[in-house]
Amino acid sequence: MISIYNKSMEEYFQTLKRNKLKITPRRKAVIGLFLKSGMRMGPYDIYNKLKQKLPKIGLPTVYRILDELKKAGILVQSLSSDRQLCYALCDSPGTHHHHFVCRKCKKVDEVNFCNFKGISEFIKKNLKAKVETHHLQIEGVCSKCK
Ligand SMILES: [Zn+2]
Ligand SMILES: [Zn+2]
Ligand SMILES: [Zn+2]
Secondary structure (H helix, E strand, O other), X not given: OOOOOOOOHHHHHXXXXXXXXXXXXXXXXXXXXXXXXXXXXXXXXXXXXHHHHOOOOOHHXXXXXXXXXXXXXXXXXXXXXXXXXXXXXXXXOOOOOEEEEEOOOOEEEEEOOOOOHHHHHHHHHHHOOOOOOOOOOEEEOOOOOO
């Protein structure tokens, strides 16, 4: 599968550096895996694929790397239909946007659009509360799987 991401490995290295994370072979392998697949994957998928290249890697290490990359904004977390935590690579870390995941092929697309304002105003008016953050999980069927 051809990568859907515009970013190169080098740009993710810059993001790692900005987040004071060293470029280790393991972190590199995880980012490379996502860049190549363009898909949303669960920790077990990632672990099984990484083991082919890095036989010594353990599942706890994989979990730790996924968490580090999530905190750096390189990966985004979502739940699969069977409520499993999954990860997808983000093309533009640090900007507010959303992601579309195809429930059939698990391909991830960037959604550089957010129309949350109406909901924020509704909450402000009806709950007298101030919205500080929101997460949106958007799923469906991509153009190829339709
Ligand atoms: Zn993104
Ligand atoms: Zn699809
Ligand atoms: Zn939004």
